Amino acid sequence: MNAQATVTAKPRSLQSALRFVLPVIVFAAGILAWELLVRIKGIPPYVLPAPSVIVLTLIKDWAVLSQSLAATLLTTLEGFAAASIGGIALALLFNQSKWVEYSLFPYAIVLQVTPVIAIAPLLLIYLEQQTAVVACAFIVAFFPVLSNTTLGLNSVDRNLAGLFQLYGASKPQTLRFLKLPAALPYILGGLRIAGGLSLIGAVVAEIAAGTAGAGSGLAYRIAESGYRLNIPRMFAALLLLSLAGIVIYGVLAVVSHLVLRRWHESALGKEN
């Protein structure tokens, strides 16, 4: 029994190690090829900076870039919070009243399908810059929260709903003890998408605002460095944005896993 277990366990651990190691190897090879290409061909940094130059720029300009990173992260966080609260609240409202849902849902879709990059300049005219940027992040991110939460609230087991009815549960009780827990996996899925989208929304708005000149976020740094042909700094800022996106996704995935790990299929091990 034991021997058999170790025999079957070996390929599985090897496979999971490969899943981690292989992308790292590809990444290292890509970076190495990039570095070699730039050095052998003698490409100037204002055309294509070598990875080593980008890392050096990141360290050298850390004072400026870290401030921009903080600004962008704050915007993203505000947009994400607004999208989460707004999306969930609107879904709850829709769930309570069909009339409200019929009246407002089409406009939520309109807001979703209109490209935010086209709305951003308008928002910048009517709103203060920081508010406009947060509004952009909100517009991009709230729809997945809304639609996922709506789906979750409508996916309650019919028999469980009957059970709550049988025991005379009030509307708030049904919401708190049945609908919200049942919708939780869906809500968390929506939040995971919204996290990445609110970063995109913040960046789009910063770029649109960048031409107005008062920005300080990472996207503004990228636009500004572009005008100044400071290509290494563009890459450094891009690297930070990409890392920020990965961290946001990772944090939300971990939170989702921790919340659902004891009961939801998506968070359970394959053996169970």
Next chain:
Amino acid sequence: MSSGKTSLAADAGLTHLAVSLRGVTKTYDNGVLALGALDLTVRKGEFISLLGPSGCGKSTALRIIAELTAPSSGTVRVARHEGARQPGHGIGFVFQEPTLMPWTSVRENVRLPLKLAGIPKAEARARSDEALASVGLADFADAFPRELSGGMKMRASLARALVTEPDILLMDEPFAALDEITRFRLNNDLLALWRSLGKTVIFVTHSVFESVYLSQRVVVMTARPGRIQADIRIETVEPRGEAFRTSAAYSDYCRKVSAALAPSYSGQSTL
């Protein structure tokens, strides 16, 4: 058939009745007549089975008794709790699936009806543990539903139905999805509970053998729209046990019930 026996129960007077249906029908929104007209009386403390083909409306009848579905016509009378610890919750319902909330422990699942009724937590917990012990799940109170086997989930569901100490237990094909050995064991445990607690049980099933083994009365229903085809009293030495399952009387009753059920399937020659 021996349908005349129901009138005896009716003559005994309303005070002895747990449930009485008069001319109850149910028409779905799409115009399909699912049930009726159904006349049924169940005495207090009686164990009856509703037996019939799939789609004959037996589950609908149960939902109507539980007030989960409104009848399209007819009158429904259900005796309510008197002087019990918790008024207004005279009915326990066990669904075909365990219908447990997957996001919380077995104990919390069983405590739900008490929580919804606003019973203080300490008392509710004690009563939940009591109910879990009565179905043999005392050691699994902190487990999550997914950690239980199919039979144990059904036991948890039964414990939740019992926790409000209802007078009437409605069971909608509760053991249909279980393997035979587990089902036999749960049948015996259910009979033991029924004997010790003295509740009225209305048990919906499509198994002739299960209905004869469990109940004092088997009410055979016709195909849709469901009406009562036959009302057969099962009389044997109580308490019943495994010996009854293998007795000649048991197989005689099974034959009799099967014969009563056969016309319900006559229209469905493909089956």
